[in-house]
Amino acid sequence: MSCCDLAAAGQVTKAVKAGDIDAKTRRRIFDAVGFTFPNRLLTSKEAPDGCPDHVLRALGVALLACFCSDPELAAHPQVLNKIPILSTFLTARGDPDDAARRSMIDDTYQCLTAVAGTPRGPRHLIAGGTVSALCQAYLGHGYGFDQALALLVGLLAAAETQCWKEAEPDLLAVLRGLSEDFQKAEDASKFELCQLLPLFLPPTTVPSECLRDLQAGLARILGSKLSSWQRNPALKLAARLAHACGSDWIPAGSSGSKFLALLVNLACVEVRLALEETGTEVKEDVVTACYALMELGIQECTRCEQSLLKEPQKVQLVSIMKEAIGAVIHYLQQVGQEKQKEPFVFASVRILGAWLAEETSSLRKEVCQLLPFLVRYAKTLYEEAEETNDLSQQVATLAISPTTSGPTWPGDALRLLLPGWCHLTVEDGPREILIKEGAPSLLCKYFLQQWELTSPGHDTSVLPDSVEIGLQTCCHIFLNLVVTAPGLIKRDACFTSLMNTLMTSLPALVQQQGRLLLAANVATLGLLMARLLSTSPALQGTPASRGFFAAAILFLSQSHVARATPGSDQAVLALSPDYEGIWADLQELWFLGMQAFTGCVPLLPWLAPAALRSRWPQELLQLLGSVSPNSVKPEMVAAYQGVLVELARANRLCREAMRLQAGEETASHYRMAALEQCLSEP
Numbered sequence: 001m002s003c004c005d006l007a008a009a010g011q012v013t014k015a016v017k018a019g020d021i022d023a024k025t026r027r028r029i030f031d032a033v034g035f036t037f038p039n040r041l042l043t044s045k046e047a048p049d050g051c052p053d054h055v056l057r058a059l060g061v062a063l064l065a066c067f068c069s070d071p072e073l074a075a076h077p078q079v080l081n082k083i084p085i086l087s088t089f090l091t092a093r094g095d096p097d098d099a100a101r102r103s104m105i106d107d108t109y110q111c112l113t114a115v116a117g118t119p120r121g122p123r124h125l126i127a128g129g130t131v132s133a134l135c136q137a138y139l140g141h142g143y144g145f146d147q148a149l150a151l152l153v154g155l156l157a158a159a160e161t162q163c164w165k166e167a168e169p170d171l172l173a174v175l176r177g178l179s180e181d182f183q184k185a186e187d188a189s190k191f192e193l194c195q196l197l198p199l200f201l202p203p204t205t206v207p208s209e210c211l212r213d214l215q216a217g218l219a220r221i222l223g224s225k226l227s228s229w230q231r232n233p234a235l236k237l238a239a240r241l242a243h244a245c246g247s248d249w250i251p252a253g254s255s256g257s258k259f260l261a262l263l264v265n266l267a268c269v270e271v272r273l274a275l276e277e278t279g280t281e282v283k284e285d286v287v288t289a290c291y292a293l294m295e296l297g298i299q300e301c302t303r304c305e306q307s308l309l310k311e312p313q314k315v316q317l318v319s320i321m322k323e324a325i326g327a328v329i330h331y332l333q334q335v336g337q338e339k340q341k342e343p344f345v346f347a348s349v350r351i352l353g354a355w356l357a358e359e360t361s362s363l364r365k366e367v368c369q370l371l372p373f374l375v376r377y378a379k380t381l382y383e384e385a386e387e388t389n390d391l392s393q394q395v396a397t398l399a400i401s402p403t404t405s406g407p408t409w410p411g412d413a414l415r416l417l418l419p420g421w422c423h424l425t426v427e428d429g430p431r432e433i434l435i436k437e438g439a440p441s442l443l444c445k446y447f448l449q450q451w452e453l454t455s456p457g458h459d460t461s462v463l464p465d466s467v468e469i470g471l472q473t474c475c476h477i478f479l480n481l482v483v484t485a486p487g488l489i490k491r492d493a494c495f496t497s498l499m500n501t502l503m504t505s506l507p508a509l510v511q512q513q514g515r516l517l518l519a520a521n522v523a524t525l526g527l528l529m530a531r532l533l534s535t536s537p538a539l540q541g542t543p544a545s546r547g548f549f550a551a552a553i554l555f556l557s558q559s560h561v562a563r564a565t566p567g568s569d570q571a572v573l574a575l576s577p578d579y580e581g582i583w584a585d586l587q588e589l590w591f592l593g594m595q596a597f598t599g600c601v602p603l604l605p606w607l608a609p610a611a612l613r614s615r616w617p618q619e620l621l622q623l624l625g626s627v628s629p630n631s632v633k634p635e636m637v638a639a640y641q642g643v644l645v646e647l648a649r650a651n652r653l654c655r656e657a658m659r660l661q662a663g664e665e666t667a668s669h670y671r672m673a674a675l676e677q678c679l680s681e682p
Contacts, residue, residue: 029066035078038063042085058104061089065107068114075118079111083128086111090137090148102143109147116151122158126166131155135170139177149196156199164203175200175210183213190221194233198240206241211249214241219259222266232286235270238263239289242296247308257308264297264317266290268324275327284344291351294321302358322362325355329366332373340380349377349413356420360427368430375437378414382446414446415466418473425480435488440481444494447474448501468518475521479592482528489532499533502526503548510551517582520589523552527596534603541606549600549607553616556593556643559586560636562626572631573623594639601646608651617647617654621661629669641672648678655679 041060064082068074089108094101112130115121125131134155137148152174156163164171178200182193197214214237221234241249250256267290274280274287298321300307301314309317328348335345352374360367421439424430434440453467478498482489489495502522509519526548530539539545563574575583601607611617620640624632644663647654659679667676 033063055100058100061104061107061111065110068111071118074114079115080124083124083130087128087130087133090133096143105144109144109151113151116154122155125155126159126162131163131167132170135167135174138174153196153199161203171200172202172207176207179210179213182217190217191230191233194237198237201240201244206245215249215251222262235266235286236289239292242292247296247300250308252308257310257313260300260308261313261317263293265320267293268320271324272327275331288344288347291347294324294351295354297321298354298358325352326363326366328352329363329370332370340377346413350416353416353420360420360423368433371430371433372437374417375434375439378417379442381413382442415470418470422473422476425477431484435485440488440492441494443474443477444498447471447498451501451505472518472521475525478525479528482532486532489529495529496536499526499529500538503544506551507547510554516578517585519555520586523555524589524593524596527552527593527600531596531599531603539604546610549610550614552597553611553614556597557616559590562623570628571626573627591639594643598642598646601650608647608654611647612651612654612657617644618657618661620644621658621663621666624670625662625666637670637672641675645674645678
């Protein structure tokens with residue numbers, strides 16, 4: 001480049017930097033200069049004698065910065081293809097006091113910030129390596145590092161997932177630096193860091209050293225007397241950590257338990273102040289953060305093993321949270337139809353659902369008064385499922401996640417309420433309200449809709465665990481209704497549809513690995529409902545009903561096996577490998593299923609011959625004959641005898657098959673008097 005070119009460049013950039021040119025003048029400069037001239041300045045490798053190399057680049061960047069103040073030009077391909085070279089300027093070494101270099105850095109940030117403000121700009125910046133460059137510029141604490149942090153914040157807010165995918169090591173390094181600064185800060189900067197840090201928490205695991213620094217910094221802040229503008233960002237940061245890490249970020253021991261108790265206390269006070277005072281504008285993002293901290297408190301108060309809290313602390317916190325939940329109920333009672341789709345209402349229903357999942361005895365009157373609203377609310381959102389999913393995402397952005405691509409909360413209101421409704425359907429008063437408001441019909445529709453997600457046409461491997469847990473909880477609610485409101489099962493047509501789905505689904509379900517607990521719920525519920533719906537045409541030996549009972553027999557019959565014991569000639573009765581690991585959750589369903597099957601045999605004449613063809617009674621007697629009677633618990637003996645007796649009474653061929661399998665002798669060994677007597681009869 002010649003001296004004339006350099007002089008021309010200087011005159012142009014001098015005009016550009018005067019700061020008083022308008023958009024029209026800027027456009028005239030661009031029309032005259034175009035991108036060719038700044039391109040030459042940026043790529044020129046030979047500067048005039050006595051001119052530092054970076055001066056030409058500085059002039060080129062100054063021109064680009066001028067052009068980028070026009071949003072249309074900021075999105076121009078000729079600007080976008082400069083992103084990689086502009087990013088290198090942020091970390092280039094040089095004299096920190098050089099005015100031209102400083103000017104070039106300022107102009108570079110101006111260019112990159114302008115690009116970030118265009119619709120597709122963040123994606124181009126991330127692809128061009130800008131995130132890593134910004135991280136290194138910030139960590140180097142050279143000139144303009146504060147601008148690097150500001151631009152990083154903007155990119156993370158716009159495209160968090162992509163940023164972490166492209167530059168995770170560099171972003172973690174920034175998080176470590178910010179966390180350390182936060183832990184050491186003694187001035188007002190610690191409150192500013194509270195607002196920044198949530199943006200830098202990774203979507204994966206947070207490094208342990210960062211968690212230590214963050215917890216220590218929060219403990220110092222929240223343990224002091226603060227104004228709301230100082231306290232609220234700290235509560236929101238704590239909520240983000242609770243959402244991402246549960247209680248793992250809080251140290252064990254006395255200091256950790258005191259800190260957790262303080263967090264929950266402050267959250268409950270904030271919720272009450274916000275929701276109990278009428279006429280006060282609710283800071284929804286802060287209250288939602290407090291909800292997350294209350295959820296953490298609920299989890300720790302109900303944890304039996306390795307809880308951070310001691311028993312007296314749990315008792316105290318439950319009392320405090322009860323008052324805050326009372327405020328939430330009060331708020332929800334005021335919610336009109338026009339507000340039902342607001343994210344904060346969804347968040348409020350969520351925390352109430354978390355409370356009811358563990359505690360329904362307190363605030364019973366208030367909860368019962370709110371049940372009609374909750375049923376209507378859940379029904380409204382269920383019937384507009386697509387909008388519900390959007391609503392859940394909005395709730396995630398209120399306070400728990402700073403960006404729209406952050407972690408989401410469960411996708412429907414009904415799933416939040418299922419555990420609480422499971423408890424409430426056991427009690428007469430709440431159950432009657434739920435039935436009156438149409439909750440059973442809604443639950444049947446919901447179950448069938450969720451079940452479709454697990455059907456063969458869908459990829460169940462990508463389904464969240466919450467879908468299967470929701471199905472199991474629905475089954476528990478239906479089981480409660482079968483026992484406490486059998487008339488409802490008989491008269492409501494929705495349960496006939498539910499029974500049909502259970503019958504057609506169980507045969508495939510029992511064959512699937514890792515889904516035994518759901519199969520147990522479906523089998524047991526279906527067996528209990530079959531007793532009540534035994535006169536239904538669908539249960540009169542149809543292919544679907546035969547397939548269902550064959551699958552139920554498979555579930556019931558495969559629970560136990562004979563296992564050899566060292567040093568003994570006789571085997572013992574033991575759990576099958578698939579059942580052993582989950583028997584604590586399974587055994588009640590298994591015993592209930594055995595009892596329900598026993599009750600179905602006299603009601604369905606075709607069932608005993610079908611059981612005989614499956615060879616279940618013969619194999620059951622063979623199993624009992626091959627193990628030591630001392631290894632079979634009395635409740636197992638009673639369950640087995642119940643099934644065998646009903647099969648023997650119902651069908652002559654069953655009795656004959658049992659006799660051929662040494663049934664009378666086995667009955668004698670196990671003191672099954674009823675079976676022994678039944679087999680002794682013609």
